[in-house]
Amino acid sequence: MVTRDALAEAALDTLPITVAILDGDGEILLTNQSWKEFAPDLDVDHVGVNYVATARMADDDYARRAVEGLEAVLEGDRDTFAMEYPCHTPSEKQWFLMRASRFAVDGDVRVSVVHLEITERKLAEIEADEAVERLREEQRNLEHVLERVDGLVRDVTDAAVGAASRDEIERQVCRRLAATDPYVLAWIGRVDVTTRRISPREWAGRDDVPLENDELVLASDESHPAVSALEAGESRVIQNVADFEDADRWWPTGADEWLQSVAAIPIEYGDVTYGVLVLFADEADAFDDRELLVLESLAGTVSTAMNAIETRQMLTTETVVELQVEIEDPSLFVKALANDLEAAVTYRGLTYDRDGTALVFFYVDRTDSVADAAVSLDGIESATVLSEYDDGTLLELSVSDDVVVAIADHGGVVQRFDAEPNGRTVDVALQLPNSQSTRSIYDLLEQRYDRVELLSYHESDQPTRTPRDVLAELDSELTDRQQMTLQKAFYAGYFEWPRTVSGEELAESMGVSRSTFHQHLRTAQGKLLAELFAADPTSEG
Template identity: 35%
Template sequence: MTTRLPHVLVVADRRTGAVVERAFAETAHVERDPAPDELGAADCVVVDHDPPTVDALAVLRTVRERRPTLPVVLFPREGGERLAADALAAGATAYVPRSDDSEADAERLDSRVAALPDWPAADGSDTDSPADGPDTEPPTTAPSNTRPVAGGARPVADGVGAGADAFLKERALAEAPVGITIAEATADRPLIYVNENFERMTGYSASEALGRNCKFMQGPDSSEEAIQEMRDALNAGREVEVEIVNYHRDGTPFWNEVTIAPVHDADENLTHFVGFQTDVTKRKEAEFALEAEREHLEHLLDRMNGLLGDVTDTLVAAASREEVERAVCDRVAATDPYGFAWLVAPDRADETFRTRASAGRPDAGTAAAENASASTGGAVVSELSVPDTEASPLRQALESREVVVAEVDDLPPGQVPAPVAGYETVAAVPLAYRKTTYGVLAVYADGAFDERDTAVLAALGRAVATALNALESKRVLTADNVGELELTLRDPSLFFVDVSERTDCRLEYAGSVYGVEGATSLFFTVSGAPPAEVVALLEASPDVASASVLAERDGTGTVEVSLDEESIVGLLAEDGARTQAITAEDGEARLRVTLPADADTGAVVDRLRERYPGTEFRSYRERTRPAKTKAEYLASVRDRLTDRQYAALQKAYIGGYFDRPRPVTGDDLAASMGVTRATFHQHLVAAQRKLLGEFFDESG
């Protein structure tokens, strides 16, 4: 007699076929559904699952239609619980998942296929097997992952049924993608069965686990509460599910999701407990990371809300710019993890950033900081200055109007003052309100700034700039002594200078308003030329985003000029000056502004000359305000109006909407604001109501 080697049909790609060929001497390989003659010659089929090239479930259906009892082993590179369940339901004999180790895969596949009870005998005859008929039984020798039941009963694998059905159930337990255990329902509850996934998951072999209580996997971090919950459920004979820290054979911990259910015999007597165990370490780690992130975020929000709240309270109570700047630095420097706050403003005279306020601890880790502080008695911070260069994050923040974060060690020489040289990072926060900037707040920290830090600091910068703008405006309006500065402008880059020369018209400034998107609109009355002609020239100016005729009557009109870039009105506002009048005629404009008497008038003039060549100083005089000024009253009224209400009221008044007959309609004004007519009227009526309320409240 000769020994016939088993013939294995491989349905897989070449890579998987090569692994199978390592395990078996006689194989045939296809990459599609096998043909009838190929199935007829096979003793076993090994199939991969790699749709659409190879669909294991489709192959299973083909095999079961043509050879219902032929063993089929699913050998997938990627699988899971769903695939295993579907494959077993479709008639798979065994499920052997692939790993990254081809040698180990070949050995496992060889071991699994060799255990199938339907291989040809050495003499070439077929042995009895589940494939031969429904009345045959598998061998009665217990698999290595079971132990005899106490009292000499058969192993669990033999007790689940007879014939092919019994074999299928045994393989389903063995191949399940979760760890499965069966324990006796006795006092010590010893394990009598563990499947292969339990061995892979825990590192314990069946011989090491069988006969022992599952508590051998518990350790110092195992929850006593979870242990007690399982103990109580088992004592009561009921199902239980817990998540608990267990330990691998090598001592490393893992999170185990354990479900235990009671098993009863035909007489409803409790005989065993079946356990299902899943390694959920990755999910638990993700949950812990998410919870830590949530706690960190809550802490950060509490800290930042406290910072913003404290600064807001300070801004409301502050009476001067200096008070605001000092208080902001104090509060920021006292907020963890920030260590130092430094508020600076550009000095155009020597092209540096000079200190306006500072607070916090100069970094004690640097000798330079210690020496600098010791040599000046701590006053060094108030005298700090750094060059105003393009590489400076302070300059970058001013120009971009966004928070700029930099590594302190990466900054150019001269950009790192000694007291802050030991900090890791700096965030340069622009103090910008609309078109006006009030300097930069530099915040130093030992760690990195994340997106939440920069978002909060950006909001802080806007709040500080808004408060400083209000204080500066109030100072101009309420100063006892004010200065009136008159200048002549001849720079043709100013659109009103250029147009007045080209059309022989006269343009007179009538006011300005800020749009919702931050754009500036200036209003001018036009005489000496058709308003439409003036608008056509204005729209050709590079500084003008758009221009339109707001109203026209008797050869004169009012035009609205929208600018995307900074206007001369905004430029003056940065220095605390309020534009009172601009009159342009024959290519020359006269400008009149008011500013506090203690303001640096020379700096204002120098700035205008630098920006607009040909600027000429005409006059300056100081005057004393009366006890109560019209400007103060108007400012109080203006504060009651929203920006949209103020814009609607101003456009209506300047455009002649309240005249009879009206030179402009509500539709025209609504279009100029980019809103519907109904919305325009809502804003206008709300503004009128507030004005009337102010009038009647004052009068009565």
């Protein structure tokens, strides 16, 4: 019969966190498998070592805090102690959470010491703090620009930072700008991804001016400064409307009484375009270089605030955008591979290796010369045959600058990226978190390829907790190696019966031993099942 102590020790060995049990003097009585693997070069369990005495030897503030906390728990002054600490290596930054808890067994004092890696959470916190600091720095910089617009900078920045939604940002910014001389009208427009039409969403100023709504379409006419600014990705200015050849097309007769100059500034954050800000002034030459610098800085503040709100909303959104397009370009490697091999190419998935290189998986309806044809294409660094079937081959492609990676970087999920040998187009289906990322991805595709045709655009509700949510939470739990192992095994057909690839073959493709591969796979499967069962509303606990 298995004893209770043996069962507890075996259970500890399954935990993906390092655990040690101390006696009342701080001596290690028991460690789990993760503790031993944390320093594999030592390959010892440290049983019999005085943990507190060893920690006291380290001469740094974190060690001193740890010793003080552990001694307080051992002496019974407190029941628990927890602290976060860095443990960086020359190759990467790492953070851990140490937690010590006092308990008793048969009247004897015992203390459990747990170390949990929190690197991803810490990096996310640092990134969030840096984003907040960038926003504050933008505000500090703007407040020192020009004396005349000091009040404007402060008002617009406060409106952007203090707003609770993107609509409120646009509304408040337009009001603040239109209330500042020499501006008499301000509007902010967004681009519809399906019609490519720029539509003013918020405006303020004169009420007797017919806005250019339904008249501005990207690529159809670049004479309007709003269209030109979005097409070029930089500000456009008309310093004197009277000299503008197409003025009568966009603005009413008699507008020269109040409309003298116009500026259009794209609202962009990185490669995401949120829209365009259009300002009208009752003075000619109102938008000199200094004025434009201020407005571009303001647009940067507005876009940063919009991005912060969009990011927050993405975490709680209940809708997704489903996009389907056709791409016609013989240089697109999926199309080139299908043509070269005269075989259908079907997308299977995406993961990353330990150095961050993207690994994209495709199934090819052919069994000979597949890897050689793939590696000869531009952008393909290496090609590996993971599995061979009677009628096809599963390829792992190591890519550098690939559109599939760009889509993933925008928060998109590729559902289909397929090419037939006799067709001219690549069939692409994507799922994206919002309309802004959809617009950016569509623009990216149009910039890269000869012809991109939008087939469908659909916003749909998603369940409260979707597979995407489970994957996002699982991503924070899995290490890079665990995630890569799990995805490779799945894409290669390791879980199919009969198996088309062995664990030894997959381990070799990853450059690790067979036992290491299976260890990563078991750990990843355990975390996946735990997350899936937690996601099931019918499960207990």
